[in-house]
Structures are given as C-alpha cells and as structure tokens.
Amino acid sequence: MKITHDFHIHTSLSYCANETATVDNYIEHAKRLGLKKLGFANHFWDENIAIPENNETGYEITGYKYYPQSHLAKLKPELQKVKDAGIQVFYGCEVEYDLPHRGVSITEAVAETFDFILMPNSHTHMTMPTELYHPYEKHVDFMFQAYEDTLKSPVSRYITAMAHPFMAVCAPYDRDLLYGLIPDDRFRRLFDATAKKGIAFEINTADMEGKTPEEIEDGPSFRMFRLAKECGCQFLFGSDAHSNLSHNFYENASIVANLLGLTEKDILEIAR
Numbered sequence: 001m002k003i004t005h006d007f008h009i010h011t012s013l014s015y016c017a018n019e020t021a022t023v024d025n026y027i028e029h030a031k032r033l034g035l036k037k038l039g040f041a042n043h044f045w046d047e048n049i050a051i052p053e054n055n056e057t058g059y060e061i062t063g064y065k066y067y068p069q070s071h072l073a074k075l076k077p078e079l080q081k082v083k084d085a086g087i088q089v090f091y092g093c094e095v096e097y098d099l100p101h102r103g104v105s106i107t108e109a110v111a112e113t114f115d116f117i118l119m120p121n122s123h124t125h126m127t128m129p130t131e132l133y134h135p136y137e138k139h140v141d142f143m144f145q146a147y148e149d150t151l152k153s154p155v156s157r158y159i160t161a162m163a164h165p166f167m168a169v170c171a172p173y174d175r176d177l178l179y180g181l182i183p184d185d186r187f188r189r190l191f192d193a194t195a196k197k198g199i200a201f202e203i204n205t206a207d208m209e210g211k212t213p214e215e216i217e218d219g220p221s222f223r224m225f226r227l228a229k230e231c232g233c234q235f236l237f238g239s240d241a242h243s244n245l246s247h248n249f250y251e252n253a254s255i256v257a258n259l260l261g262l263t264e265k266d267i268l269e270i271a272r
C-alpha cells in the first residue's frame, strides 16, 4: 500500500530543526509525494512538569524549558492557513521520558490540547544517565523501562504512537547492535501491551536514507516491525523531518508497508 501520511514532522520551532523546516516547504513536499495528511510534532516538555536539574546525561535537557505551550502554539495560525485541497494538517508534539518521575513530560490537561502525541522511548542521548551506555544490555533495559513506564502512566491514553521505538538516538556506537540483544518474546510482551492500549507503533524513515528494499528487510529493526504487526499493533509512519531534505527518501515508508504486507486496517485511524 502507498503511505499517504507523515505524522512526524518538526518545524523550525524545534531548535534542532533548520530554517528550511517550514509548513510551506512541507506542503510542497506533500503535493509532490501525494501525501494527504501531515502531522506536525515539535519537541515538547510541559512547563507544568519540573525539568530534571543537574541531570547526569551531560546533554542540555534543560533546553526543554524553552518549549512552553505558547512557543509550540505559534504553529497553529500557520496550520490554519493551509487550504490546499486534499491535504489535512494536525497539531501534535513529541514528548519526552521524564526519568525523575518515571513518567511522560506532559500533563493530562495539556495533552488534551493536541491532536496527537508521539512518545519516544529512545531519546537516550537526553534522558538516560551516560553510565548506562555500557554494557549494551543496560541501554536496552533503560529503553524498556521508558516504554513500560509510558504504558503505565495515566497520560498513556493520550499517547498516539511510540516514536522510533528502540532506535537509540545519537548513541555513541552502532545503535543497530542493540536490537539483536532483544529476544522475540521480550518484544512480544511489550507489543501485546501496546496493541491492547491502542497505542500505535511508529515506523520512522529517518534511518532509511540510501537503503535498498533488501537492506531494509534484512536490517535489524525489520524483525521488530514484523513482531509489532504479529502482536496486532497499528502503525503510524513518520519522516522525523528536521529540514527540507528529509522527504527525499520518504518513498521508503511505502516500501516498508509493502514488505510488511500492511493494509488499511493496519494503519491508525487518524492517518487513514
């Protein structure tokens, strides 16, 4: 099937995205790629939740204090201007794992104000103490903890999808090694619970640049995608665009959908 949505788009309101990450540019991409639904998901840490201080990650997680609701909401008038026939836009966010509270960086009241919410368990470069990078099993366990804490959180009913599951962002070594340390049955227990909660599994094309369909199918994350499907998870696709360039290889979304044999019912309803 052809994937006609992208529910993981950053604009330049995310400080890690560049100046080409504009709504206008993305609308042009959507027309070129035949996308009908675009979900904008800038980084977000709710100002009602204390930001971890003196965090041990060495990463500027405190930068999240610069993402109050009023900052993200600057996108709303821009989205309201989009009147292109056949293209629907959605106002979302990408939250964080809140390690000190073993929860998610958004309150229920604020979660209600978004059309959709992505939750990554794999922003370990920001949320994980650096001593857990080694041995690799600790890194894997941390991602499981973040994922399981999300499922247990009262906010979980507002979570639309788990963003790039287990794709350990900016790991200081080949992150693909980590998938191989996770046996099928451990993934299955997690994905059964995900499916039961109605939370979608995101397939993120950010690490598929330059890959052939064979390389994608033989790649380490593909086994995980298959297991998620077997467990009855629904899927949401996203480019994780941070610039004008990220859609150059978005055809990979449809390639993965075909390799997995996905049909309409496998796609989360909001994205159909």
Ligand SMILES: [Zn+2]
Pocket: 094, 120, 123, 163, 164
């Ligand atoms: Zn992310």
Ligand SMILES: [Zn+2]
Pocket: 008, 010, 094, 240
């Ligand atoms: Zn993202």
